[in-house]
Amino acid sequence: MEQKPIILTQKIPIGISLCAMGGPVRYNGKGIDVLSSLGREKNDFTFFPLCPECQAGLGITRDPVHLSGGNGEQVWSGEAEVKNRTGRLVTKEMKQGSLECLQVLQRCNVKAFIYMDGSPSCGVYRTTLKNTKRGNPPGVFGALLLDEGFFLIPSSDLQSPLKWWDWRRRLLAFHWFASHPLHSMQELYESWYALKFLCQELDNTWAREMGRTLASLSKNDFAEFEPTFRSQVLDLLRRPSTTAKITNSLWKHYSHYRKQRGKTVEEINSPTFKRNVTTIAKELLKMERTAVEEDFFFGASPVIYRDEHRMKALEKQKTEEMEP
Ligand code: SF4
Structure with missing residues (x-):
């Protein structure tokens, strides 16, 4: 029998870093709308925007945070920490914010996520935007998504x-x-x-x-x-x-x-x-x-x-x- 195309008629649920949807939630109160490049195709998806740093209660604007002593996976295993620019430890808050964001995605049966790379939270292959440095990937939330088997799309690829x-x-x-x-x-x-x-x-x-x-x-x-x-x-x-x-x-x-x-x-x-x-x-x-x-x-x-x-x-x- 001839194979037919498989056609889905239900919108695809997909998580996204809130700042990549234009939400002004970065540490400096800015965001970038990568979805605008999709035009009408945006309507094919139901987006679930989340910001683990906001969920952690770090506020906007805030001191930027960074990974200290290892990557996001090591934060979860207790070998590394998350600190802000003044040196204050925010590891506990970041873990809680990330877990709460993951719970939302799981509750809504979301299996894919568009992440803002270069973030110590949402980043997967980079946790810094400084020059060409990769930082300590993955980030704290990125590590959770990798571990849970999410389909992970870098937000910058939406522009090509x-x-x-x-x-x-x-x-x-x-x-x-x-x-x-x-x-x-x-x-x-x-x-x-x-x-x-x-x-x-x-x-x-x-x-x-x-x-x-x-x-x-x-x-x-x-x-x-x-x-x-x-x-x-x-x-x-x-x-x-x-x-x-x-x-x-x-x-x-x-x-x-x-x-x-x-x-x-x-x-x-x-x-x-x-x-x-x-x-x-x-x-x-x-x-x-x-x-x-x-x-x-x-x-x-x-x-x-x-x-x-x-x-x-x-x-x-x-x-x-x-x-x-
Ligand atoms: S990269 Fe993630 S944690 Fe950072 S501002 Fe964007 S959504 Fe929030």
């Missing part, structure tokens, strides 16, 4: 159309698969068939090995294998792709579309055609749109969001086109 496209399609696949129960080997194979092209793009060696493993299993292996399968696929979906891999994948799936449907999509180019990342992102969005309108499975972007209103309009249009 191609990086954001890559994050968004993996986020949708992650969100779908993380909440998609599997009850049998058959269902596990079906989920693999939906995600395998994206997995192949992200790590072909791993995907081939997984394909071989799945071929060697029987239905009796389901209960033992399912947790490994799930955690490895979710781990892979957290990893960004590259421009070269994305353009190759787009061309591969587009070539399949042309062959199968006998049609072309205007303005989609081969990987060797030189163009900027904004143009590549537009081509990808065009291919996604075509896939939804024509029920074609675009394996690079297997899970797509469309709100119910747009889906109903599309169904109506299809019915009208079929009428004599």
Whole structure:
């Protein structure tokens, strides 16, 4: 049976550092609105903005805080501290504020977070914005999110159309698969068939090995294998792709579309055609749109969001086109 696109019609819940949503909550009372670059696409998500430092009761404006004696993980294990500029210890407050923010996300079934990197609290790969220094990553809240297996998106990547496209399609696949129960080997194979092209793009060696493993299993292996399968696929979906891999994948799936449907999509180019990342992102969005309108499975972007209103309009249009 031909694979169809997986279409989600419920908005995707996603946490975000409040200052990255423009909230004036940084130590100096400033914020930066990274969501403005998404335009109308913002409406596809329900955002859960949080500020662990505000939740810690540090106030605005406040002295900036820093990690002392280790990274955020070591703060949790008691080997490091958080201090403000005057040297006052705020470790206890920061832990409490971070835990309370995590509780909100968990209560609301949020599994992804857009974090402000360079913060000793929300940072994941940097905890300082000084020059090119990385500080002591991850930050206190960042360490909690990593430990809890969140899908973590750096807020700066929302400003690049191609990086954001890559994050968004993996986020949708992650969100779908993380909440998609599997009850049998058959269902596990079906989920693999939906995600395998994206997995192949992200790590072909791993995907081939997984394909071989799945071929060697029987239905009796389901209960033992399912947790490994799930955690490895979710781990892979957290990893960004590259421009070269994305353009190759787009061309591969587009070539399949042309062959199968006998049609072309205007303005989609081969990987060797030189163009900027904004143009590549537009081509990808065009291919996604075509896939939804024509029920074609675009394996690079297997899970797509469309709100119910747009889906109903599309169904109506299809019915009208079929009428004599
Ligand atoms: S980086 Fe996090 S803790 Fe710092 S101001 Fe932004 S939301 Fe608050």
